[in-house]
Amino acid sequence: MNDILPSDVETWQFLEREAHRIFKLYGFAEIRVPVVEKTELFCRSIGETTDIVEKEMYTFDDRSSNSLTLRPEGTAPVMRSFIEHKLHALDPVSKLYYMGPMFRYERPQKGRYRQFHQIGAEAIGVDDPMMDAQVLAMLCHYFDAVGIDNVELHVNSLGCQECRPQYRQALTGYLESRLDKLCADCQRRYQTNPLRVLDCKVPACQEATKDAPSVLDLLCSGCNDHFAQVRQHLQELQIDYTINARMVRGLDYYTKTTFEMVTNQLGSQNAVAAGGRYDGLIKELGGPALPGIGFAMGVERLVLMKGEQQVQPPRPDVFLAALGEAAGQKAFALMYRLQRLDLRAEMAFTGKSLKAQMRRAGKLNARYVLMLGEEELASGQAQLRDMDNGSQEPIALEGIEQALLEKTRGN
Structure with a gap:
């Protein structure tokens, strides 16, 4: 965990201020949720076989023996609040954003700490591909506004409950024939969470999976059409993007559109923002069957990317x-x-x-x-x-x- 000193705070405040400004232009309202939630919330939403739940969460029992967890990400707490306060009854479409600290016990590295900060946004209630494109447009607008231009938008589709099992079976079969070439982590999770193997940063695993089946080849007609429309809307907005069929997310709740803003400035941790659709998450957590899409940005990484463009404190008048x-x-x-x-x-x-x-x-x-x-x-x-x-x-x-x-x- 690290201190944010006065010499850096101006840059932090600038990044936060621009998030407030840009997100409100797109009709998003700020929501603030606790940093501590019941542990079961993250097990249900993120997935019990993910690295976050298995190895990275700060979990403890309170004095009443309730299992609590410092939030490792922002989407699940926002969805919990959305359901608890019945925000869907106030408006069938909810557009929310948040910012604040998250906590994961993982190996610290450049731009990544055990207490880190995220700025995120969630759009709930619309499954139209046009909403996917608007969320991506807002994200690109933000990067332009803060003066970070050495990033690329990568997009993919992870399919849905109808077509993903077929892809999962094909991928698991492919990995079984190459188990001896995978790292210990990937050998352990290839059956429980095979998509994560594609995201492994170990060179041997990347080489062993370079010819893995593509999820885009096994999408159902609905998911294929949805992804095609997302790309069409991005083209209409003149937003450049790259299709990255290997891109997966570390959280189980993602479906259909997934995306990352990537850079070559931060070594192996090249994603500075990421997100996607989670159309089944709200129902899974006990709420109505509403679709959603969102993203989160790592503020520490944004600050690193500002580099020499650090924002200076205002001079005295x-x-x-x-x-x-x-x-x-x-x-x-x-x-x-x-x-x-x-x-x-x-x-x-x-x-x-x-x-x-x-x-x-x-x-x-x-x-x-x-x-x-x-x-x-x-x-x-x-x-x-x-x-x-x-x-x-x-x-x-x-x-x-x-x-x-x-x-x-x-x-």
């Missing part, structure tokens, strides 16, 4: 450099009035020399410095220095708040 006790008291009161006008104002609280205060103003990258001493108090005029061009001019103390507001907002 004015730094108040005061000399003497009376000037210090005047500057302190003035700073508060300026802050109430939404100006970023700073001052030195210790009686440092003017030179030291100017160095501090320069370190903070202040736009203006207001110099105030005994002479300025007596004359009713302070000195205002423009730190960008070095010019200096007198400014009346009477009505100075409005004057500074006009100067800073005019630049």
